Amino acid sequence: MNRLVIISNRVSAPKGSESGAQGGLAVALSSALRQYSGVWFGWSGERTDTFTGDIHFQRDHGVTTATMDLEDQDIDEYYNGYANRTLWPLFHYRVDLAEYEREFAGGYQRVNERFAQTVTPLIEPGDVVWIQDYHLFPLGDELRRRGCENRIGFFLHIPWPPRRLLSILPEAQELVRRLFAYDVIGFHTEEWLESFLDFVRLEMGATITGDVVTLGTRSVRVLACPIGIDTPEFVDLARGVTARLAYRRMRDSADGRDMIVGVDRLDYSKGLEERFLGYERFLVEHPEERKEVFLLQIAPPSRGAVGSYQRIRNTLESLSGRINGAYADVDWVPIRYVNQGYGRDTLAGIYRAAKIGLVTPLRDGMNLVAKEYVAAQDPEDPGVLILSRFAGAAAQLTEAILVNPYSAEEVSDAIRMALRMDKPERIRRWRACMASIEQQDINWWRQQFLDALMLPLSVAAPAAD
Incomplete structure (x- = not known):
């Protein structure tokens, strides 16, 4: 592995232990990046009148960050809309709070395309790409469409809802299908992993062999890997x-x-x-x-x-x-x-x-x-x-x-x-x-996932009837 490229919705430059702004995930990713050369890419949290794709680089506390700004419409539809008014409540079992608007879904897709467009030039051959959380479900697929052949992993930091609950989401199968662009998908618990497998098997006809799930011509390794602290x-x-x-x-x-x-x-x-x-x-x-x-x-x-x-x-x-x-x-x-x-x-x-x-x-x-x-x-x-x-x-x-x-x-x-x-x-x-x-601390979590990401997929032939 040449470098580790981590991509998440928000990027906040590490500020040390005196900062109250860094959540558990930010601390975890900073810790992972300090073990490797690489970069952490995502939204700066800032607004711009016109999206340009300009990248702002910063190095602090041993971590290199690369950020881009988003337009007001992007933030309203992608972040406040689809991510936090559609996906977040639904994935946390709050069907009563989930909102379904085409504008939200359109903004979510547009911003994932902008992420892919902006980060692609930063990814070098041999880099391992690790995408984080529900804001960026389609990003791996968008990177593949732009010719990225690197190993790409995805980790979900929120629950994966039961099959019947996820089926409420318009175009749920399309969203899940795009996850098969990844090489590895990680979940915190066996419960969230089993809910994912239940959906892809019963709703989409995927086949499961050990820890490898196959849908059409694409296969992905799945694992339960609980995040820890340092x-x-x-x-x-x-x-x-x-x-x-x-x-x-x-x-x-x-x-x-x-x-x-x-x-x-x-x-x-x-x-x-x-x-x-x-x-x-x-x-x-x-x-x-x-x-x-x-x-x-x-x-x-x-x-x-x-x-x-x-x-x-x-x-x-x-x-x-x-x-x-x-x-x-x-x-x-x-x-x-x-x-x-x-x-x-x-x-x-x-x-x-x-x-x-x-x-x-x-x-x-x-x-x-x-x-x-x-x-x-x-x-x-x-x-x-x-x-x-x-x-x-x-x-x-x-x-x-x-x-x-x-x-x-x-x-x-x-x-x-x-x-x-x-x-x-x-x-x-x-x-x-x-x-x-x-x-099972933060280093164990990181190593478990990256070891799985570096393994080649091996799918046994299905048994004859």
Whole structure:
């Protein structure tokens, strides 16, 4: 392999641990690129009056980035439209929020063509191309149409919906057919992989031989490969100066109370409304605990141009206000609700100070917050992770307290169980979760996928009837 070329919707130049803007995927891709020479290409996040295909290069913290700007119409139709008002809700099982507009689909196709047109001159013979996530489903096919013969892989970071659900999407089969331009398709869990196989086999007539799926003349290798975190780095962050200061600040602020922490991008898939209601149920059922605990919910806003995101923000502000109004006292409020982001080193200290990590998405491809919470804990006195069974991470972190996030009763019971759990049990559960996080970290994820991408496809002949 000469170089690694990573392509994703957005590219943000790495800013180090002090930045609160980098999500788990950005950190993961930066880590992968530092292991290889290459480039990370995508949208800059900036607008332009007229699309020119000009590329802006930057090198920071050992990663070379190449970005392009998009027009307002591109952003409205491709990003705010098809990606986040059609695909995102549908793939997260929210059929009620999914919108289907031809203009959205047209903008999505146009921008994928623009990605292909702009990045093709950067791809050299021998490069391995790794395309990320649902914004760019058709990009591999567009690169093939422009003569790209490189190995091209695609990784999906969100759930793949069940067959009947995906069938609701207009032209779903055409979208899936174009995925067969890739050499490898990766998913976080066996569940998402099996849903994909179910669709291509039953709806499209594909044949499956081992880990190779064939449709017509095209074959693609598929694998389940859960993304991890840079575990040693995050453990070091939790021991660093910034984290220690954040830890002390939170412990002083807690004033002897137990802290429950949630850290989520403001999104309806994260189950924040249900989380607040589950926590309220706990306050109602256990009034003796009311002034002994509080919930810190950190929820940086996102996708503010999409109406459903505006509504969830309004709902959470109203709900947190109602709960605080109903149960607060002059020296205690049950919920601290914060709409801003923090750097990973600061978050590491906050995680370490929390008795409970409350990670309860309604549906999530993986969820790296759960893994970061575990990695940040004091091995001698760890906190307890409460995790939605519908997060991809639940398949690995089986010793967390797994809950149905739709059930306020289960969330309430889990909080009570975690608060009363003795230290030996907390240590046992933490060690089991930590072992998984250490073994299947970001480097393992990267290597698993790239090793699969470099393997030649071998499809056995079908057995005779």
